[in-house]
Amino acid sequence: MDMFHKHLTEMILSMVVPFSIFFVVMRVTLPSVGFSPPFFLMFPSALFVMIVPMTAWMLYRHHPLRDIVEMNASMFAGMLVVLPIARFAFPSTFTDSGSGVIFPLILIAMTAPMVILMYVKREHYTHHGHSSVSSPRVSLVCFKTRGRIIALFA
Numbered sequence: 001m002d003m004f005h006k007h008l009t010e011m012i013l014s015m016v017v018p019f020s021i022f023f024v025v026m027r028v029t030l031p032s033v034g035f036s037p038p039f040f041l042m043f044p045s046a047l048f049v050m051i052v053p054m055t056a057w058m059l060y061r062h063h064p065l066r067d068i069v070e071m072n073a074s075m076f077a078g079m080l081v082v083l084p085i086a087r088f089a090f091p092s093t094f095t096d097s098g099s100g101v102i103f104p105l106i107l108i109a110m111t112a113p114m115v116i117l118m119y120v121k122r123e124h125y126t127h128h129g130h131s132s133v134s135s136p137r138v139s140l141v142c143f144k145t146r147g148r149i150i151a152l153f154a
Contacts, residue, residue: 004126008118011071014057015050015111022049023103043083046106051075054114074113082109 001009026042051072058068086105118125 002126004118004122007125008115010057010061011054011114011118012111014054015075015114016107018049018053019046019103019107022046027103042102043079043106046103047076047079047110050107050110071114071117074117075110078109078111078113079106 022045026045030036054071054075055068058071082105086102090101
């Protein structure tokens with residue numbers, strides 16, 4: 001596997017794995033114990049569940065802040081384009097009973113623009129262009145104090 005596809009796989013997995021766990025919790029685990037979170041909270045939760053791990057992974061890989069913002073913006077833009085269209089085309093998917101359909105739609109709406117952006121900037125991601133950029137670096141620093149793990153952005 002070349003460097004670009006390795007990086008692409010890492011980015012997709014950093015989003016899809018947490019989102020899949022989120023989907024199981026929201027659609028299987030919580031309803032089985034009699035709790036159904038309000039449907040309108042699922043969208044911001046889905047954004048949070050995909051963006052935070054991907055951002056953490058990019059920080060871990062020492063991407064410049066510009067790349068991180070660009071990736072997050074592409075994912076958010078996908079939601080802003082796809083979900084309003086789906087809302088009017090398939091109104092029943094935006095109810096509690098249709099949430100099984102909306103979760104895969106959210107996953108595609110957020111992942112596809114990120115993948116497209118990476119292919120458009122393939123040269124940047126293939127040759128580690130992010131390591132030669134002179135923009136400010138953001139690092140995740142963890143340390144343990146009094147039994148607690150603390151994470152800081154340095």
